[in-house]
């Protein structure tokens with residue numbers, strides 16, 4: 134074989150010309166393989182393309198029997214070609230037939246060829262096919278020849294990706310690129326979203342593959358690497374990157390990689406083989422990705438992800454832009470697909486067009502997930518491989534109820550989801566029709582239905598859902614999505630904005646509830662063994678009185694002249710409330726001394742989330758204007774089950790005797806003390822458990838905005854006294870073993886109550 138140093142350049146140039154010519158796809162492929170064979174002095178050159186049924190089909194050949202084209206096929210993992218596709222790695226063999234994976238395909242007539250070099254046709258880490266050259270003589274292909282063939286395969290990847298080969302694909306079959314894929318993840322936000330993929334990290338499409346001037350491209354690469362390194366150093370020296378923690382760790386790794394000789398050498402080699410700097414980065418990135426998909430070690434996978442991110446940054450440096458979809462191209466029903474993203478980035482998208490979010494990573498507590506939930510869009514996280522498998526504008530379904538993502542769904546699946554969505558929409562319309570209906574039970578009990586919120590994006594739901602106010606405003610969310618501690622003025626402006634948007638409807642602000650699973654990155658406390666029982670909420674606020682006073686001040690000023698309610702989370706002893714109230718009093722006095730207007734009316738409340746308060750109910754109620762039960766935490770502490778641990782969180786039933794009796798005691802203490810009692814945990818969001826709450830005497834609840842309609846539909850059909858009678862009797866019957874949940878379900882069914 135002749136020296137190839139000039140070979141790849143000449144070949145790539147020829148291929149570029151072939152790609153530009155107005156040819157039919159088969160003709161173009163045939164000429165491409167002929168060209169490669171000639172250039173590489175190979176007797177055979179063949180292209181196999183991966184179909185959606187995991188079969189690699191021979192699409193073109195120079196040297197093998199032409200009659201085998203579109204007939205010869207191998208399963209993924211079968212034979213040498215199948216092995217290359219499955220492993221996404223090249224095979225370089227001097228005696229192919231001696232390889233254990235060799236499978237003889239008689240129709241091809243390949244038995245006379247001994248040496249074999251096959252490379253995967255890769256795009257964003259996925260094997261779309263295999264490109265092979267063969268020779269009669271037994272020989273080992275040189276490293277630079279392998280490189281050259283891999284580079285050539287990029288051109289073919291483009292051809293497959295553009296969909297050009299569809300025309301020559303047998304009817305009824307699809308290529309792998311358009312294969313429907315279902316991914317199972319975790320549900321982080323309920324609901325169903327149908328739409329089209331928008332990749333969050335713009336995938337820069339490198340169209341200019343071939344370089345005209347190697348030295349110039351090497352120079353461009355060196356410059357881009359230089360600026361990349363500087364930008365990483367800049368990020369590392371920024372003050373808001375704390376001295377330790379994962380942010381710094383990631384950046385440190387990036388820095389290490391950006392100086393990695395092996396990586397840089399590979400990039401330079403690809404340029405010397407004739408690629409532009411961008412194409413070189415893409416090629417090396419594609420290989421890294423292919424390896425990443427197969428890695429099972431989570432640590433190594435994470436490191437490969439870092440390389441991938443770094444390559445994206447480098448591509449952006451080189452191309453000078455981050456090809457975000459322009460507003461005109463942004464689909465009206467977009468499903469954002471990302472590996473991970475910041476909360477602010479999600480808010481940057483046109484809100485009315487975003488129908489769902491798919492993350493390869495994420496957790497229920499990640500900020501972007503909190504924001505997505507506030508926006509009311511379905512979210513599926515931990516969706517492995519979603520980014521690599523999706524292409525911009527692919528059809529996609531996010532099923533947040535079932536924790537699934539369906540990419541390029543088949544028509545039947547699409548239709549059944551469309552039906553589901555229509556059904557939901559009809560129900561939503563029925564609920565919306567109730568929005569101005571007074572929440573009176575059948576026996577005339579007036580129930581207060583409020584909603585929970587925490588971000589400005591929540592607020593439009595207030596009127597849409599017909600909630601009477603905000604029963605729980607989680608102020609920590611503003612802190613959780615910020616990168617630095619919100620200043621006093623920022624807090625004030627935020628609360629002012631909330632009150633402005635809610636108008637005459639009341640808002641109950643809860644002071645900071647951080648700690649536990651609510652992490653604020655810039656407020657790092659020492660590592661705790663048991664964070665749920667640790668330094669959090671009111672405990673932290675009382676130890677940092679400056680923080681609490683700042684928050685009180687911001688609230689008082691924002692609510693000047695208006696009515697407002699505030700409450701403290703995670704109270705354990707009444708004494709804590711007294712201290713908090715003194716701090717509030719100091720702020721009130723300060724405001725009046727300064728001659729500033731005070732709120733017209735202020736109510737001071739406590740959340741009941743710690744069981745110890747159950748034995749201080751009368752003292753508690755003497756101290757506060759109202760009590761709000763945080764059933765999520767109360768249940769966690771009462772039953773000793775971590776609310777974030779899926780293994781135990783559903784082990785006990787919140788509709789069981791112990792918990793309902795506990796809640797009933799609280800309601801009775803409220804009646805005894807004439808103190809309003811409400812409940813703002815998740816229990817209020819499910820019609821069946823909300824019904825139980827009304828049965829034990831609650832007359833006010835606060836819930837997710839989406840639950841207001843369904844809960845109202847339930848109560849309009851409920852005779853609360855009739856339920857109270859049955860439910861109280863069952864709760865008081867120490868001997869009974871009937872399940873309370875079953876009793877509630879039966880009651881609802883017998884009385885035609887929608888739950």
Ligand code: PEP
Nearest residue numbers: 763764765766813814815
């Ligand atoms: C609760 O604990 O029930 C509650 C409403 O507060 P959070 O969910 O914010 O802890």
Ligand code: MG
Nearest residue numbers: 742763765766
């Ligand atoms: Mg709580």
